[in-house]
Amino acid sequence: MPSPKARSSAARSGSVPCAGGNGRYEFVSLSRTPPPHLLQRQGSDPTAARLRASESPSRRRGSGSSTSSTGGQQLPEEDCMKLNPSFIGIALSSLLAIDLWLSKRLGVCACEDASWGSVRPLMKLVEISGHGIPWLAGAVYCLYKSDSAAGQEVMLNLLMALVLDLVLVGMMKALVRRRRPAHNRMDMFATFSVDGYSFPSGHATRAAMCARFLLAHLVLAAPLRVLVLLWATFVGFSRVLLGRHHVTDVTFGFLMGYWQYNLVEMLWLSPVMLQSTIGQLQ
Template sequence: MPSPKARGNGSRHEFMSLSRTNSPQQLQRQGSDPTSARMRASESPTRQRGSGSGSGSLTSGQTKPEEDCIRLNPSFVGIALSSLLAVDLWLSKRLGVCAWEDSSWGSIRPLMKLIEVSGHGIPWIAGTVYCLWKSDSAAAQEVLLNLLLALLLDILLVGIVKALVRRRRPAHNRMDMFATFSVDRYSFPSGHATRAAMGARFLLTHLVLAAPVRVLILLWAAMVGLSRVMLGRHNVTDVAFGFLMGYMQYGLVEALWVSPASLRGILG
Protein backbone atom coordinates (compact mmCIF):
# COMPACT_ATOMS: atom_id res chain seq x y z
CA MET A 1 0.00 0.00 0.00
CA PRO A 2 1.49 3.38 -0.95
CA SER A 3 2.07 5.83 1.77
CA PRO A 4 0.04 9.10 2.08
CA LYS A 5 3.11 11.06 1.08
CA ALA A 6 3.47 9.05 -2.08
CA ARG A 7 -0.20 9.49 -2.91
CA GLY A 8 0.15 13.27 -2.39
CA ASN A 9 3.17 13.47 -4.65
CA GLY A 10 1.37 11.46 -7.30
CA SER A 11 -1.72 13.66 -7.32
CA ARG A 12 0.45 16.80 -7.47
CA HIS A 13 2.30 15.42 -10.49
CA GLU A 14 -1.00 14.61 -12.21
CA PHE A 15 -2.37 18.14 -11.60
CA MET A 16 0.79 19.78 -12.97
CA SER A 17 0.78 17.59 -16.04
CA LEU A 18 -2.95 18.27 -16.62
CA SER A 19 -2.45 22.06 -16.33
CA ARG A 20 0.46 21.92 -18.76
CA THR A 21 -1.55 19.87 -21.16
CA ASN A 22 -4.55 22.26 -21.01
CA SER A 23 -2.57 25.51 -21.27
CA PRO A 24 -4.13 28.34 -23.40
CA GLN A 25 -1.46 27.93 -26.05
CA GLN A 26 -2.22 24.28 -26.54
CA LEU A 27 -5.97 24.89 -26.49
CA GLN A 28 -5.56 27.55 -29.16
CA ARG A 29 -3.40 25.23 -31.29
CA GLN A 30 -5.89 22.43 -30.96
CA GLY A 31 -8.79 24.75 -31.84
CA SER A 32 -10.54 24.12 -28.54
CA ASP A 33 -10.60 27.70 -27.18
CA PRO A 34 -13.83 27.96 -25.12
CA THR A 35 -14.47 31.58 -26.12
CA SER A 36 -14.06 30.95 -29.83
CA ALA A 37 -16.16 27.82 -29.56
CA ARG A 38 -19.02 29.76 -28.00
CA MET A 39 -18.73 32.47 -30.69
CA ARG A 40 -18.85 29.84 -33.43
CA ALA A 41 -21.81 28.18 -31.80
CA SER A 42 -23.68 31.50 -31.55
CA GLU A 43 -23.71 31.88 -35.34
CA SER A 44 -27.18 30.81 -36.38
CA PRO A 45 -27.84 28.84 -39.57
CA THR A 46 -30.00 31.71 -40.81
CA ARG A 47 -27.07 34.11 -40.63
CA GLN A 48 -24.81 31.64 -42.35
CA ARG A 49 -27.38 31.11 -45.07
CA GLY A 50 -27.81 34.90 -45.45
CA SER A 51 -24.09 35.41 -45.84
CA GLY A 52 -23.94 32.59 -48.33
CA SER A 53 -26.81 34.00 -50.36
CA GLY A 54 -25.26 37.47 -50.25
CA SER A 55 -21.97 36.16 -51.56
CA GLY A 56 -23.88 34.20 -54.15
CA SER A 57 -25.74 37.30 -55.30
CA LEU A 58 -22.50 39.23 -55.61
CA THR A 59 -20.85 36.43 -57.55
CA SER A 60 -23.86 36.16 -59.86
CA GLY A 61 -23.15 39.67 -61.15
CA GLN A 62 -26.03 41.52 -59.51
CA THR A 63 -25.28 45.06 -58.27
CA LYS A 64 -26.86 47.03 -55.42
CA PRO A 65 -29.55 49.63 -56.17
CA GLU A 66 -28.24 53.08 -56.92
CA GLU A 67 -30.03 54.65 -53.95
CA ASP A 68 -28.14 52.33 -51.55
CA CYS A 69 -24.75 53.57 -52.74
CA ILE A 70 -23.01 56.47 -51.06
CA ARG A 71 -22.58 59.39 -53.41
CA LEU A 72 -19.03 60.58 -52.97
CA ASN A 73 -19.35 63.26 -55.68
CA PRO A 74 -22.17 65.71 -54.83
CA SER A 75 -23.69 67.70 -57.64
CA PHE A 76 -22.47 71.14 -58.59
CA VAL A 77 -25.90 72.62 -57.85
CA GLY A 78 -25.84 71.24 -54.29
CA ILE A 79 -22.37 72.65 -53.64
CA ALA A 80 -23.41 76.03 -55.06
CA LEU A 81 -26.56 76.19 -52.92
CA SER A 82 -24.67 75.20 -49.77
CA SER A 83 -22.04 77.85 -50.44
CA LEU A 84 -24.69 80.48 -51.12
CA LEU A 85 -26.48 79.62 -47.88
CA ALA A 86 -23.24 79.86 -45.90
CA VAL A 87 -22.38 83.24 -47.41
CA ASP A 88 -25.95 84.44 -46.83
CA LEU A 89 -25.88 83.54 -43.13
CA TRP A 90 -22.42 85.02 -42.62
CA LEU A 91 -23.22 88.30 -44.41
CA SER A 92 -26.59 88.65 -42.66
CA LYS A 93 -24.95 88.27 -39.27
CA ARG A 94 -22.25 90.81 -40.15
CA LEU A 95 -24.86 93.34 -41.33
CA GLY A 96 -27.12 92.89 -38.30
CA VAL A 97 -25.51 95.86 -36.57
CA CYS A 98 -28.78 97.11 -35.02
CA ALA A 99 -30.18 93.83 -33.78
CA TRP A 100 -29.73 94.82 -30.13
CA GLU A 101 -29.17 98.02 -28.20
CA ASP A 102 -25.62 96.96 -27.36
CA SER A 103 -24.77 96.16 -30.99
CA SER A 104 -22.14 98.17 -32.84
CA TRP A 105 -24.79 100.49 -34.34
CA GLY A 106 -27.37 100.02 -31.62
CA SER A 107 -27.78 103.79 -31.17
CA ILE A 108 -29.67 104.09 -34.50
CA ARG A 109 -31.97 101.18 -33.75
CA PRO A 110 -34.97 103.51 -33.03
CA LEU A 111 -34.52 105.09 -36.47
CA MET A 112 -34.43 101.67 -38.13
CA LYS A 113 -37.57 100.66 -36.28
CA LEU A 114 -39.31 103.82 -37.51
CA ILE A 115 -38.42 102.84 -41.09
CA GLU A 116 -39.70 99.38 -40.30
CA VAL A 117 -43.11 100.75 -39.28
CA SER A 118 -43.26 102.85 -42.46
CA GLY A 119 -43.16 99.65 -44.50
CA HIS A 120 -45.64 97.71 -42.38
CA GLY A 121 -48.89 96.57 -43.95
CA ILE A 122 -51.24 98.07 -41.35
CA PRO A 123 -50.23 101.74 -41.87
CA TRP A 124 -50.36 101.25 -45.64
CA ILE A 125 -53.82 99.70 -45.60
CA ALA A 126 -55.17 102.19 -43.06
CA GLY A 127 -53.80 105.17 -45.03
CA THR A 128 -55.18 103.86 -48.33
CA VAL A 129 -58.64 103.29 -46.85
CA TYR A 130 -58.67 106.78 -45.33
CA CYS A 131 -57.63 108.44 -48.60
CA LEU A 132 -60.21 106.40 -50.49
CA TRP A 133 -62.92 107.52 -48.09
CA LYS A 134 -61.94 111.20 -48.33
CA SER A 135 -61.37 111.27 -52.08
CA ASP A 136 -63.95 112.92 -54.38
CA SER A 137 -62.25 112.24 -57.70
CA ALA A 138 -63.23 109.15 -59.68
CA ALA A 139 -59.70 108.75 -61.07
CA ALA A 140 -58.17 108.99 -57.62
CA GLN A 141 -60.68 106.50 -56.25
CA GLU A 142 -59.81 104.04 -59.00
CA VAL A 143 -56.09 104.29 -58.23
CA LEU A 144 -56.61 104.01 -54.48
CA LEU A 145 -58.95 101.05 -54.85
CA ASN A 146 -56.42 99.13 -56.91
CA LEU A 147 -53.69 100.06 -54.44
CA LEU A 148 -55.81 98.59 -51.64
CA LEU A 149 -56.35 95.40 -53.61
CA ALA A 150 -52.63 95.23 -54.35
CA LEU A 151 -51.79 95.49 -50.64
CA LEU A 152 -54.24 92.72 -49.78
CA LEU A 153 -52.83 90.56 -52.58
CA ASP A 154 -49.32 91.17 -51.27
CA ILE A 155 -50.26 90.01 -47.76
CA LEU A 156 -51.91 86.89 -49.18
CA LEU A 157 -49.02 85.87 -51.44
CA VAL A 158 -46.32 86.55 -48.85
CA GLY A 159 -48.22 84.55 -46.25
CA ILE A 160 -48.55 81.59 -48.62
CA VAL A 161 -44.84 81.59 -49.50
CA LYS A 162 -43.80 81.90 -45.85
CA ALA A 163 -46.06 79.02 -44.87
CA LEU A 164 -44.60 76.86 -47.63
CA VAL A 165 -40.91 77.65 -47.14
CA ARG A 166 -40.96 77.93 -43.30
CA ARG A 167 -37.52 79.44 -42.99
CA ARG A 168 -36.73 80.59 -39.48
CA ARG A 169 -35.64 84.12 -38.74
CA PRO A 170 -31.95 84.75 -38.01
CA ALA A 171 -30.71 83.60 -34.62
CA HIS A 172 -29.62 87.14 -33.69
CA ASN A 173 -33.09 88.59 -34.30
CA ARG A 174 -35.01 90.14 -31.42
CA MET A 175 -38.75 89.53 -31.77
CA ASP A 176 -40.05 92.98 -30.88
CA MET A 177 -41.66 93.82 -34.21
CA PHE A 178 -44.76 95.93 -34.58
CA ALA A 179 -48.10 94.03 -34.92
CA THR A 180 -46.91 90.55 -35.88
CA PHE A 181 -49.02 87.52 -36.80
CA SER A 182 -48.42 83.79 -36.56
CA VAL A 183 -46.86 83.54 -40.02
CA ASP A 184 -44.43 86.35 -39.18
CA ARG A 185 -42.23 83.95 -37.26
CA TYR A 186 -40.96 82.81 -40.65
CA SER A 187 -38.39 84.80 -42.55
CA PHE A 188 -38.62 84.03 -46.29
CA PRO A 189 -39.51 86.29 -48.04
CA SER A 190 -39.47 89.73 -46.44
CA GLY A 191 -42.98 91.17 -46.55
CA HIS A 192 -41.62 94.66 -46.00
CA ALA A 193 -39.40 94.27 -49.06
CA THR A 194 -42.23 93.02 -51.28
CA ARG A 195 -44.49 95.86 -50.13
CA ALA A 196 -41.79 98.47 -50.60
CA ALA A 197 -40.94 97.31 -54.12
CA MET A 198 -44.56 96.99 -55.23
CA GLY A 199 -45.66 100.23 -53.54
CA ALA A 200 -42.76 102.23 -54.95
CA ARG A 201 -43.42 100.99 -58.47
CA PHE A 202 -47.15 101.65 -58.08
CA LEU A 203 -46.65 105.22 -56.86
CA LEU A 204 -44.05 106.04 -59.50
CA THR A 205 -46.37 104.79 -62.26
CA HIS A 206 -49.73 106.23 -61.25
CA LEU A 207 -48.81 109.47 -59.51
CA VAL A 208 -47.39 112.60 -61.11
CA LEU A 209 -44.44 113.42 -58.89
CA ALA A 210 -41.48 115.75 -59.07
CA ALA A 211 -38.03 114.29 -59.60
CA PRO A 212 -36.85 114.81 -55.99
CA VAL A 213 -39.95 113.02 -54.68
CA ARG A 214 -39.36 110.11 -57.04
CA VAL A 215 -35.80 109.82 -55.78
CA LEU A 216 -37.03 109.88 -52.18
CA ILE A 217 -39.45 107.05 -52.91
CA LEU A 218 -36.66 104.93 -54.33
CA LEU A 219 -34.40 105.70 -51.37
CA TRP A 220 -37.21 104.85 -48.97
CA ALA A 221 -37.75 101.46 -50.59
CA ALA A 222 -34.02 100.71 -50.42
CA MET A 223 -33.84 101.77 -46.76
CA VAL A 224 -36.79 99.54 -45.87
CA GLY A 225 -34.97 96.52 -47.27
CA LEU A 226 -31.67 97.49 -45.63
CA SER A 227 -33.34 98.04 -42.26
CA ARG A 228 -34.65 94.47 -42.33
CA VAL A 229 -31.11 93.11 -42.42
CA MET A 230 -29.63 95.68 -40.01
CA LEU A 231 -32.31 94.91 -37.43
CA GLY A 232 -31.64 91.19 -37.82
CA ARG A 233 -35.19 90.51 -38.99
CA HIS A 234 -34.22 88.83 -42.25
CA ASN A 235 -31.32 87.34 -44.13
CA VAL A 236 -29.98 89.04 -47.24
CA THR A 237 -31.63 86.51 -49.56
CA ASP A 238 -35.01 87.11 -47.89
CA VAL A 239 -34.86 90.79 -48.77
CA ALA A 240 -33.47 90.22 -52.27
CA PHE A 241 -36.22 87.75 -53.13
CA GLY A 242 -38.77 90.09 -51.53
CA PHE A 243 -37.76 92.93 -53.83
CA LEU A 244 -38.00 90.63 -56.86
CA MET A 245 -41.35 89.25 -55.76
CA GLY A 246 -42.79 92.72 -55.11
CA TYR A 247 -41.60 93.98 -58.49
CA MET A 248 -43.33 91.06 -60.22
CA GLN A 249 -46.46 91.45 -58.11
CA TYR A 250 -47.03 94.86 -59.65
CA GLY A 251 -47.27 93.23 -63.08
CA LEU A 252 -50.00 90.99 -61.68
CA VAL A 253 -51.80 94.03 -60.26
CA GLU A 254 -51.73 95.72 -63.65
CA ALA A 255 -53.09 92.57 -65.27
CA LEU A 256 -55.94 92.42 -62.74
CA TRP A 257 -56.62 96.16 -62.75
CA VAL A 258 -60.14 96.98 -61.60
CA SER A 259 -61.77 99.89 -63.46
CA PRO A 260 -64.92 101.71 -62.25
CA ALA A 261 -66.97 100.03 -64.96
CA SER A 262 -65.79 96.56 -64.00
CA LEU A 263 -66.29 97.40 -60.34
CA ARG A 264 -69.90 98.42 -61.00
CA GLY A 265 -70.38 95.18 -62.92
CA ILE A 266 -69.01 93.16 -60.01
CA LEU A 267 -71.15 94.99 -57.45
CA GLY A 268 -74.05 94.94 -59.59
Protein backbone atom coordinates (compact mmCIF):
# COMPACT_ATOMS: atom_id res chain seq x y z
CA MET A 1 0.00 0.00 0.00
CA PRO A 2 1.53 3.38 -1.00
CA SER A 3 2.34 5.79 1.69
CA PRO A 4 0.29 9.02 2.18
CA LYS A 5 3.27 11.02 1.00
CA ALA A 6 3.46 9.13 -2.29
CA ARG A 7 -0.31 9.44 -2.68
CA SER A 8 -0.24 13.22 -2.26
CA SER A 9 2.69 13.61 -4.64
CA ALA A 10 0.85 11.54 -7.18
CA ALA A 11 -2.23 13.71 -6.83
CA ARG A 12 -0.21 16.87 -7.36
CA SER A 13 1.52 15.47 -10.45
CA GLY A 14 -1.80 14.35 -12.02
CA SER A 15 -1.07 10.59 -12.04
CA VAL A 16 -3.75 7.90 -12.09
CA PRO A 17 -3.33 4.48 -10.43
CA CYS A 18 -3.27 1.41 -12.64
CA ALA A 19 -6.26 -0.96 -12.66
CA GLY A 20 -4.11 -3.92 -11.66
CA GLY A 21 -3.48 -2.48 -8.27
CA ASN A 22 0.27 -3.21 -8.43
CA GLY A 23 1.09 0.11 -6.81
CA ARG A 24 2.46 1.74 -9.98
CA TYR A 25 1.15 5.06 -11.30
CA GLU A 26 0.63 6.03 -14.90
CA PHE A 27 0.49 9.64 -16.12
CA VAL A 28 -2.52 10.28 -18.27
CA SER A 29 -2.60 13.23 -20.69
CA LEU A 30 -5.83 15.20 -20.61
CA SER A 31 -5.57 16.03 -24.30
CA ARG A 32 -5.27 12.38 -25.38
CA THR A 33 -7.60 9.36 -25.21
CA PRO A 34 -7.39 7.57 -21.83
CA PRO A 35 -5.92 4.05 -21.73
CA PRO A 36 -8.27 1.12 -22.49
CA HIS A 37 -8.22 -0.27 -18.94
CA LEU A 38 -9.44 3.11 -17.64
CA LEU A 39 -12.17 3.18 -20.23
CA GLN A 40 -13.31 -0.33 -19.20
CA ARG A 41 -13.25 0.73 -15.54
CA GLN A 42 -15.41 3.76 -16.28
CA GLY A 43 -17.82 1.74 -18.37
CA SER A 44 -17.51 3.79 -21.59
CA ASP A 45 -16.29 3.02 -25.08
CA PRO A 46 -13.30 4.74 -26.81
CA THR A 47 -15.53 6.64 -29.24
CA ALA A 48 -17.47 8.38 -26.47
CA ALA A 49 -14.23 9.20 -24.67
CA ARG A 50 -12.82 10.80 -27.79
CA LEU A 51 -15.99 12.88 -28.15
CA ARG A 52 -15.75 13.99 -24.52
CA ALA A 53 -12.09 14.89 -24.99
CA SER A 54 -12.93 16.90 -28.10
CA GLU A 55 -15.59 18.78 -26.13
CA SER A 56 -13.23 19.72 -23.32
CA PRO A 57 -13.30 23.31 -22.01
CA SER A 58 -9.92 24.08 -23.55
CA ARG A 59 -11.14 23.02 -26.98
CA ARG A 60 -14.39 24.94 -26.54
CA ARG A 61 -12.44 28.01 -25.59
CA GLY A 62 -10.17 27.56 -28.58
CA SER A 63 -13.10 27.18 -30.97
CA GLY A 64 -14.79 30.25 -29.47
CA SER A 65 -11.67 32.33 -29.88
CA SER A 66 -11.20 31.16 -33.44
CA THR A 67 -14.83 32.02 -34.21
CA SER A 68 -14.49 35.46 -32.68
CA SER A 69 -11.25 36.09 -34.54
CA THR A 70 -12.87 35.00 -37.78
CA GLY A 71 -15.88 37.18 -37.13
CA GLY A 72 -13.62 40.11 -36.21
CA GLN A 73 -12.02 40.01 -39.62
CA GLN A 74 -15.36 40.50 -41.40
CA LEU A 75 -15.92 44.19 -40.56
CA PRO A 76 -18.67 46.20 -42.22
CA GLU A 77 -17.68 48.30 -45.17
CA GLU A 78 -18.27 51.63 -43.39
CA ASP A 79 -16.06 50.51 -40.47
CA CYS A 80 -13.31 49.57 -42.89
CA MET A 81 -13.55 53.03 -44.43
CA LYS A 82 -13.21 54.63 -40.99
CA LEU A 83 -10.20 52.49 -40.13
CA ASN A 84 -8.59 53.21 -43.52
CA PRO A 85 -9.16 56.93 -44.22
CA SER A 86 -8.44 58.15 -47.69
CA PHE A 87 -5.46 60.30 -48.61
CA ILE A 88 -7.77 63.21 -49.47
CA GLY A 89 -9.38 63.07 -46.03
CA ILE A 90 -6.02 63.08 -44.28
CA ALA A 91 -4.81 65.99 -46.44
CA LEU A 92 -7.94 68.04 -45.73
CA SER A 93 -7.69 67.39 -41.99
CA SER A 94 -4.04 68.43 -41.99
CA LEU A 95 -4.83 71.57 -43.99
CA LEU A 96 -7.62 72.49 -41.58
CA ALA A 97 -5.34 72.04 -38.57
CA ILE A 98 -2.64 74.21 -40.15
CA ASP A 99 -5.26 76.83 -41.08
CA LEU A 100 -6.58 77.05 -37.51
CA TRP A 101 -3.10 77.21 -36.01
CA LEU A 102 -1.83 79.86 -38.45
CA SER A 103 -4.97 81.98 -38.13
CA LYS A 104 -4.64 82.02 -34.35
CA ARG A 105 -0.96 82.93 -34.51
CA LEU A 106 -1.61 85.80 -36.95
CA GLY A 107 -4.56 87.23 -35.01
CA VAL A 108 -2.28 89.74 -33.24
CA CYS A 109 -4.92 92.53 -33.29
CA ALA A 110 -7.89 90.45 -32.16
CA CYS A 111 -8.21 92.44 -28.91
CA GLU A 112 -6.59 95.33 -27.09
CA ASP A 113 -4.56 92.94 -24.91
CA ALA A 114 -2.99 91.20 -27.92
CA SER A 115 0.61 91.72 -28.95
CA TRP A 116 -0.38 94.31 -31.58
CA GLY A 117 -3.48 95.54 -29.77
CA SER A 118 -2.43 99.19 -30.14
CA VAL A 119 -2.78 98.89 -33.96
CA ARG A 120 -6.36 97.62 -33.72
CA PRO A 121 -8.03 101.05 -34.36
CA LEU A 122 -6.04 101.42 -37.59
CA MET A 123 -7.03 97.91 -38.66
CA LYS A 124 -10.68 98.76 -38.07
CA LEU A 125 -10.37 101.79 -40.35
CA VAL A 126 -9.01 99.50 -43.05
CA GLU A 127 -11.95 97.20 -42.37
CA ILE A 128 -14.43 100.02 -42.97
CA SER A 129 -12.64 100.99 -46.20
CA GLY A 130 -13.46 97.54 -47.58
CA HIS A 131 -17.02 97.37 -46.26
CA GLY A 132 -19.88 97.06 -48.72
CA ILE A 133 -22.00 99.99 -47.49
CA PRO A 134 -19.39 102.75 -48.20
CA TRP A 135 -18.73 101.27 -51.63
CA LEU A 136 -22.44 101.08 -52.50
CA ALA A 137 -23.05 104.62 -51.28
CA GLY A 138 -20.03 105.90 -53.22
CA ALA A 139 -21.10 104.16 -56.44
CA VAL A 140 -24.64 105.57 -56.20
CA TYR A 141 -23.34 109.09 -55.51
CA CYS A 142 -20.87 108.99 -58.41
CA LEU A 143 -23.58 107.64 -60.72
CA TYR A 144 -25.87 110.50 -59.73
CA LYS A 145 -23.19 113.17 -60.13
CA SER A 146 -21.66 111.86 -63.35
CA ASP A 147 -22.34 114.01 -66.44
CA SER A 148 -20.79 111.86 -69.16
CA ALA A 149 -22.27 108.69 -70.60
CA ALA A 150 -18.96 106.85 -70.17
CA GLY A 151 -18.80 107.75 -66.48
CA GLN A 152 -22.39 106.68 -65.92
CA GLU A 153 -21.70 103.39 -67.66
CA VAL A 154 -18.69 102.65 -65.46
CA MET A 155 -20.48 103.59 -62.24
CA LEU A 156 -23.57 101.61 -63.21
CA ASN A 157 -21.54 98.46 -63.79
CA LEU A 158 -19.57 99.03 -60.59
CA LEU A 159 -22.86 99.22 -58.71
CA MET A 160 -24.00 96.02 -60.39
CA ALA A 161 -20.71 94.34 -59.45
CA LEU A 162 -21.08 95.34 -55.80
CA VAL A 163 -24.63 93.98 -55.63
CA LEU A 164 -23.51 90.77 -57.33
CA ASP A 165 -20.70 90.42 -54.80
CA LEU A 166 -23.09 90.77 -51.86
CA VAL A 167 -25.46 88.16 -53.29
CA LEU A 168 -22.78 85.57 -54.12
CA VAL A 169 -20.90 85.95 -50.84
CA GLY A 170 -24.13 85.76 -48.83
CA MET A 171 -25.16 82.57 -50.62
CA MET A 172 -21.75 81.01 -50.10
CA LYS A 173 -21.72 81.86 -46.39
CA ALA A 174 -25.23 80.48 -45.90
CA LEU A 175 -24.23 77.29 -47.71
CA VAL A 176 -20.89 76.60 -45.98
CA ARG A 177 -21.79 78.00 -42.51
CA ARG A 178 -18.25 78.04 -41.18
CA ARG A 179 -17.92 79.74 -37.83
CA ARG A 180 -15.57 82.64 -37.30
CA PRO A 181 -12.36 82.09 -35.32
CA ALA A 182 -12.79 81.60 -31.59
CA HIS A 183 -10.60 84.63 -30.79
CA ASN A 184 -12.76 87.00 -32.87
CA ARG A 185 -14.73 89.83 -31.25
CA MET A 186 -18.05 90.56 -32.96
CA ASP A 187 -17.69 94.36 -32.97
CA MET A 188 -17.77 94.78 -36.73
CA PHE A 189 -19.38 97.70 -38.51
CA ALA A 190 -22.95 97.15 -39.84
CA THR A 191 -23.20 93.36 -39.80
CA PHE A 192 -26.07 91.19 -41.04
CA SER A 193 -27.27 87.68 -40.24
CA VAL A 194 -24.90 85.88 -42.63
CA ASP A 195 -21.95 87.89 -41.28
CA GLY A 196 -21.87 85.49 -38.36
CA TYR A 197 -20.21 83.01 -40.73
CA SER A 198 -16.64 83.16 -41.89
CA PHE A 199 -16.22 81.49 -45.28
CA PRO A 200 -15.47 83.29 -47.56
CA SER A 201 -14.24 86.76 -46.59
CA GLY A 202 -16.55 89.34 -48.15
CA HIS A 203 -13.93 92.06 -47.68
CA ALA A 204 -11.41 89.99 -49.63
CA THR A 205 -13.81 89.28 -52.51
CA ARG A 206 -14.81 92.94 -52.71
CA ALA A 207 -11.24 94.18 -52.52
CA ALA A 208 -10.04 91.86 -55.30
CA MET A 209 -13.00 92.60 -57.57
CA CYS A 210 -12.91 96.39 -57.06
CA ALA A 211 -9.15 96.49 -57.55
CA ARG A 212 -9.44 94.78 -60.92
CA PHE A 213 -12.38 96.99 -61.85
CA LEU A 214 -10.56 100.22 -61.01
CA LEU A 215 -7.36 99.17 -62.77
CA ALA A 216 -9.27 98.17 -65.92
CA HIS A 217 -11.73 101.08 -66.31
CA LEU A 218 -10.10 104.07 -64.67
CA VAL A 219 -7.02 105.78 -66.11
CA LEU A 220 -4.66 105.87 -63.15
CA ALA A 221 -1.01 106.76 -62.88
CA ALA A 222 1.49 104.09 -61.94
CA PRO A 223 1.80 105.14 -58.25
CA LEU A 224 -1.97 105.06 -57.86
CA ARG A 225 -2.16 101.62 -59.42
CA VAL A 226 0.38 100.37 -56.90
CA LEU A 227 -1.65 101.92 -54.09
CA VAL A 228 -4.79 100.16 -55.30
CA LEU A 229 -3.01 96.80 -55.25
CA LEU A 230 -1.54 97.48 -51.81
CA TRP A 231 -4.95 98.51 -50.50
CA ALA A 232 -6.60 95.30 -51.71
CA THR A 233 -3.82 93.16 -50.20
CA PHE A 234 -3.89 95.03 -46.92
CA VAL A 235 -7.69 94.74 -46.62
CA GLY A 236 -7.48 90.96 -46.94
CA PHE A 237 -4.54 90.66 -44.58
CA SER A 238 -6.23 92.85 -41.96
CA ARG A 239 -9.08 90.32 -41.73
CA VAL A 240 -6.67 87.75 -40.33
CA LEU A 241 -4.89 90.25 -38.07
CA LEU A 242 -8.20 91.29 -36.51
CA GLY A 243 -9.18 87.64 -36.02
CA ARG A 244 -12.25 88.04 -38.24
CA HIS A 245 -11.37 85.26 -40.67
CA HIS A 246 -9.17 82.25 -41.16
CA VAL A 247 -6.36 82.30 -43.70
CA THR A 248 -8.27 80.04 -46.09
CA ASP A 249 -11.29 82.37 -45.93
CA VAL A 250 -9.21 85.29 -47.20
CA THR A 251 -7.37 83.20 -49.79
CA PHE A 252 -10.59 81.84 -51.26
CA GLY A 253 -12.09 85.35 -51.08
CA PHE A 254 -9.33 86.76 -53.27
CA LEU A 255 -9.81 83.98 -55.81
CA MET A 256 -13.57 84.43 -55.78
CA GLY A 257 -13.31 88.20 -56.24
CA TYR A 258 -10.92 87.73 -59.16
CA TRP A 259 -13.44 85.40 -60.80
CA GLN A 260 -16.35 87.75 -60.06
CA TYR A 261 -14.77 90.48 -62.15
CA ASN A 262 -14.73 88.11 -65.14
CA LEU A 263 -18.45 87.57 -64.58
CA VAL A 264 -19.01 91.33 -64.46
CA GLU A 265 -17.23 91.69 -67.80
CA MET A 266 -19.52 89.04 -69.28
CA LEU A 267 -22.62 90.83 -67.95
CA TRP A 268 -21.41 94.33 -68.79
CA LEU A 269 -24.26 96.83 -69.18
CA SER A 270 -23.96 99.57 -71.79
CA PRO A 271 -26.26 102.66 -71.83
CA VAL A 272 -27.90 101.45 -75.03
CA MET A 273 -28.58 98.02 -73.56
CA LEU A 274 -29.88 99.62 -70.37
CA GLN A 275 -32.26 101.95 -72.24
CA SER A 276 -33.57 99.10 -74.36
CA THR A 277 -34.12 96.97 -71.26
CA ILE A 278 -35.98 99.78 -69.51
CA GLY A 279 -38.08 100.36 -72.64
CA GLN A 280 -39.05 96.69 -72.79
CA LEU A 281 -40.03 96.72 -69.11
CA GLN A 282 -42.21 99.79 -69.64
